[in-house]
Amino acid sequence: MINIQRYKRRLLDLEKKLDERTSRDLEAGRGELLDTPHDAGDASVADVAVDAEFTEAELNSTILQQVQDALRRIDAGSFGKCLVDGGPIEPKRLNAVPWTPYCLKHQTLLEAAGRERNWTL
Ligand SMILES: [Zn+2]
Numbered sequence: 001m002i003n004i005q006r007y008k009r010r011l012l013d014l015e016k017k018l019d020e021r022t023s024r025d026l027e028a029g030r031g032e033l034l035d036t037p038h039d040a041g042d043a044s045v046a047d048v049a050v051d052a053e054f055t056e057a058e059l060n061s062t063i064l065q066q067v068q069d070a071l072r073r074i075d076a077g078s079f080g081k082c083l084v085d086g087g088p089i090e091p092k093r094l095n096a097v098p099w100t101p102y103c104l105k106h107q108t109l110l111e112a113a114g115r116e117r118n119w120t121l
Pocket of ligand 1: 082083084085086087102103104105106
């Protein structure tokens with residue numbers, strides 16, 4: 001059983017930070033480093049690595065989008081379930097990347113099937 005309220009607080013917090021940062025970046029035309037939350041779980045599981053070709057502003061707004069999607073899934077009651085098969089997302093993974101919509105298996109499959117750009121370490 002996962003503690004949805006805890007994730008919701010973290011996601012709302014992140015949304016706020018990313019939102020501020022993204023607007024600031026748009027004004028400044030230049031981003032800052034994204035500090036991925038490492039307060040819980042295993043930092044080495046963190047899925048998001050800064051791609052050299054990605055500007056930080058782009059990364060911020062991409063993650064902001066995913067954070068907002070995750071908040072919508074909390075409201076819809078489907079948070080913590082993989083978008084592909086509805087199976088549970090690994091708690092360790094949720095701790096490291098609370099906005100992730102996929103379990104590890106499908107994330108890996110999607111990456112292998114899809115983009116060349118590598119998001120995982
Ligand atoms: Zn899955």
